[in-house]
Amino acid sequence: MEHVAPPSWVGLAYLAAGVLFIMALRGLSSPATSRAGNRYGIIGMTIAMVTTLATHGLASLPEIIGAIAIGGGLGFVTARKIKMTDMPQLVAAFHSLVGMAAVLVGLAAYLNPYAFGISGPDGIIEVQSRIEMGLGIAIGAITFSGSVIAFLKLNGNMSGSPIMLPGRHVINLGTLVAIIGLTGYFTVDQSPWVLATITALSFLIGFLLIIPIGGADMPVVVSMLNSYSGWAAAAMGFTLHNTAMIITGALVGSSGAILSYIMCKAMNRSFISVIAGGFGAAPEAGSGGAAKVQRPWKRGAAEDAAYLMKEAENVIIIPGYGMAVAQAQHVLREMGDLLKKQGVNVKYAIHPVAGRMPGHMNVLLAEANVPYDEVFELEDINGEFAQADVAFIIGANDVVNPSAKTDKSSPIYGMPVFDVDKAKTVMFIKRSMGGVGYAGVDNDVFYMDQTMMLLADAKKMVEDINKALAH
Amino acid sequence: MDFISILSVFVMACFVGYYVVWSVTPALHTPLMAVTNAISSVIVVGALVAGAAEGSAISKWLGLAAVVLASVNIFGGFAVTERMLAMYKKKEKK
Numbered sequence: 149m150e151h152v153a154p155p156s157w158v159g160l161a162y163l164a165a166g167v168l169f170i171m172a173l174r175g176l177s178s179p180a181t182s183r184a185g186n187r188y189g190i191i192g193m194t195i196a197m198v199t200t201l202a203t204h205g206l207a208s209l210p211e212i213i214g215a216i217a218i219g220g221g222l223g224f225v226t227a228r229k230i231k232m233t234d235m236p237q238l239v240a241a242f243h244s245l246v247g248m249a250a251v252l253v254g255l256a257a258y259l260n261p262y263a264f265g266i267s268g269p270d271g272i273i274e275v276q277s278r279i280e281m282g283l284g285i286a287i288g289a290i291t292f293s294g295s296v297i298a299f300l301k302l303n304g305n306m307s308g309s310p311i312m313l314p315g316r317h318v319i320n321l322g323t324l325v326a327i328i329g330l331t332g333y334f335t336v337d338q339s340p341w342v343l344a345t346i347t348a349l350s351f352l353i354g355f356l357l358i359i360p361i362g363g364a365d366m367p368v369v370v371s372m373l374n375s376y377s378g379w380a381a382a383a384m385g386f387t388l389h390n391t392a393m394i395i396t397g398a399l400v401g402s403s404g405a406i407l408s409y410i411m412c413k414a415m416n417r418s419f420i421s422v423i424a425g426g427f428g429a430a431p432e433a434g435s436g437g438a439a440k441v442q443r444p445w446k447r448g449a450a451e452d453a454a455y456l457m458k459e460a461e462n463v464i465i466i467p468g469y470g471m472a473v474a475q476a477q478h479v480l481r482e483m484g485d486l487l488k489k490q491g492v493n494v495k496y497a498i499h500p501v502a503g504r505m506p507g508h509m510n511v512l513l514a515e516a517n518v519p520y521d522e523v524f525e526l527e528d529i530n531g532e533f534a535q536a537d538v539a540f541i542i543g544a545n546d547v548v549n550p551s552a553k554t555d556k557s558s559p560i561y562g563m564p565v566f567d568v569d570k571a572k573t574v575m576f577i578k579r580s581m582g583g584v585g586y587a588g589v590d591n592d593v594f595y596m597d598q599t600m601m602l603l604a605d606a607k608k609m610v611e612d613i614n615k616a617l618a619h
Numbered sequence: 620m621d622f623i624s625i626l627s628v629f630v631m632a633c634f635v636g637y638y639v640v641w642s643v644t645p646a647l648h649t650p651l652m653a654v655t656n657a658i659s660s661v662i663v664v665g666a667l668v669a670g671a672a673e674g675s676a677i678s679k680w681l682g683l684a685a686v687v688l689a690s691v692n693i694f695g696g697f698a699v700t701e702r703m704l705a706m707y708k709k710k711e712k713k
Contacts, residue, residue, distance in 0.1 A: 162664075169658045170635055176643045176651050179707040186650075186700050189658055193693055200664045204671040208679070212670050215683045219690025226691075227698035235649060235699075242656040242696060245688045249662050252685035256669035256678040263672030264665075276622060374652055381659045382629060388665050389620050395632040400655040402636030407648060500645065507648030511703050519710035525645050 154203055159391065161199040166395030168192030173399060179520050196392045232515045233472045236370055236504040237303045243373045244295035247354075250288025250380040251347065254281050257387060258343055264388060275335045277387055282331035282343065284383030286350040291376040293354030298369050301358075302504060308363025316360060317424070323353045361422065368411045368422045370505045375404025407506045414500035414526075416552075416562035445581070448600035450612030453575050456600075458617060460537035460573075462493045464529065466566055467509055468502050470543025474606035477516035480542060483610050484518065486617040495532070496523045497566060499547035530567055539571035541593075542606050545578075549591045558589055574599040577606050650703045657696025663689035 168188045175185015201212065230238050258281060261267035266277035273281070300306035313319065327349050334342045361369055382397025384390075412419050457463055465484065471477060484494045496518060502509040513523055533539060541548055551558040552565045568574050574593060580603055581594070593599055602609050643651050666689055669682025 165661070166632070169661070170639060172654055172658060173636075173639045173643065173651070176647045176654070178644060179647065179704070179709075182647060182650065182704045182707070183701070186654060186697060186704060189654055189700075190697050193658065193661065193697070196661050196664055197667065200667040201671075204668050206671075207673065208671050211683055212667060212686060215670065215686035216690045219687035219692075220694035223691035223693065223695025224698050227695040227702065230699060232703075235653075235703075238695075238699065239649075239652050239656060242653075242692050245692050246656065246659050246662065249660065249666060249685040249688040249692075252681045252688070253662060253665035253669060256675075256681040256685070257665070259681070260669065260672055260675040260678035263674055263678070264668060370652070374655060377659050378655065381662045384662055384665050386625060386629070388668065389625060390664055391620075391625075391628055392661050393664055394625060394629045395635075396658050396661045398629055398632035399636040399639070400659040402633055403640045403651060403655045406637070406640045407652070410645075410648075498646075505649060505652065507645060507651070510646040511649045511706070514703070514706040514708070517706075517708065520646055520707045521710050523646060 158199055158203055161195055162390055162392035163395075165192040165196040165199075165392040168195070169392075169396050169399060173403065192392075232511055233475075234303075235508060235511060236366065237299055239505060240295050240299040240302055240370055240373065243370075243377045244292050244299060246377040247288045247291030247293075247295060247380060250377075250384055251285050251292060253384055254285035254288060254387070255343070255347070257281060266387065273338055278334050278338060279331060280383055280386040282334045282346055284380055284387055285343065285347055286327050286331065287376055287380040287383055289347055289350030290354035290357070291373055291380050293351045294358045294369075294376070295354075295373050297355055297358040298366065298373060301363060302366060302370075308366075310362040311359040313356070313360070316356065320353060320356055323349050323356065327353065357423070360424075364415075365417070365422045367501055367503075367505050367508075368408050368415075368417070368419075371404050371407035371411055373404070375401050375408060378402070378404055410500060411506060414564065416560070416564070443595040445595050445601055446599065448575065448602055450602070450604075450609060451616045452600065453602055454613045454616035456573055456575075457487055457492065457538050457540070457613075458490050460487075460492055462495070462532070462536045463487060463538045463540060464495050464497050464533065464536045464571070465540045465542065466497045466499075466544050466548060466568070467513065467542050468499075468544025468547060469504060469509075470545070471606055472503065472509075472512050472543065474543065476542065476607040476610050477512050477518075479607055479610040479614060481513075481516040481518050483614050483617065484522075486614060490617075494522065495529060497526070497529045498523060499526050499544070499564075499566065502544060502547060526564060526566065533567045533570040536571040538573045538575060539566070539568040540575045540577075541568065542577045542610070545591055546589070548593055549589065551589060551592060560589060568593060569596060572598060575602055576600070577602045577604070577609050579603065579605060646707070647704075650700050653696055653700040653703065657693055657700065660689040660692035660696065663693060 172189030257264045378400025385393025552560045552563040666685035
């Protein structure tokens, strides 16, 4: 096998693939253009794969086609069957696969560097490629084991509460330093044990980084792992001198980083404190003890709620993850339809952290056939609560908690919340008065004069309201 | 390609990514994640090179295993994105 420079159309084809991927993301700026964007992505991927096969793969085509068929079939079936509520788990699982693929490609390049064009026939790998390879494998391994833990937590195979090892910051930092140090050493000694140790330590730290992070911070974690999977692809692109991989890696890396930033901001949490973990652990003794005084609250029935909403002009519905757990999105949309028939103006208000991943609630509502132009983001609708006759809260809690605005000692202080206290009437569906939100704090909204507590399973309650509305 | 050209492509792509992703509507952040997942599996290019190369049997099998994993993501990622995007509908005009 001789190393000849590939024909220039090859470079152009990879560049075209990269540009098509940019257009795929660009399409997502509006639901109207999004499907065309997805097609661009598919075309880009086809170009990249066909180009590679045409220049490299003709020798072992049957095995490769077999591998693509197995993986592709599995992926396709999963994508068709997955429930929309389980989307965060699926995305975490997909991230882990990208991470593992990066590790495998890195190891394959290490074992056969000549075929990748990163060594002479003597097998001595170029120094720069060693760094890129080490980094690519490390990021890939962290993405893999971190995503596996995120998957287990999201899927309920593992408790969502943080697992805190003693001295974990020291262990984590030590492991990280060891990985960087070994990657440096790898440039002078390309023995297998060096790369093997880097790989093993990276798997370990991915695991250690995610176990102390609580369920409430999972949207940030999923976004962060999304970013890592991109950087892993970019590092491999550097190793292989491939533009399509570098462009894509940079796109995905920035995308995940921006989503992590948006999620952190929506919870008023710093990225560092999310990484440090522990949020959502049992509250310390003493805090909140004083607030446990019994305060009066009003209970309403489905008929009362139906009557009030029928007479209303503007109703704003605030769905949270609890709605998805109760599978109430379809009956909720029916309620919206019934109200619209009565001439009521119905809008949905979505907090950035409603659901378990960025934009999760929008997908769940879209699945229930709620038109996307009735769904509004926090900053676009928060000014409208003063004109709202009813704020209808279903399965959300922390995102309407006014203590985020007033109580400096609250764990959610500073988090942007819906100003539901400005609405004439607040209806709050909740299973019982006992439970508290994800962040484990009491909510003053329960005890306001204009609040009507609708205590029942969310789906059952909305069904009852619908029955009353239909009369 | 020399290192500086590759680095230039990378840095430019980071900026493009930054601006393009900020223009994505928050309502589509879940499909964004699904599709970035699919496209980051362009790592399949490396897997195909390894899977096709002669010279090391282990390297070849690692490559083929990576092709399987990346293909799950490519087909699964694009298919699930398509499925989600098909659900977003506008209000019917009356």
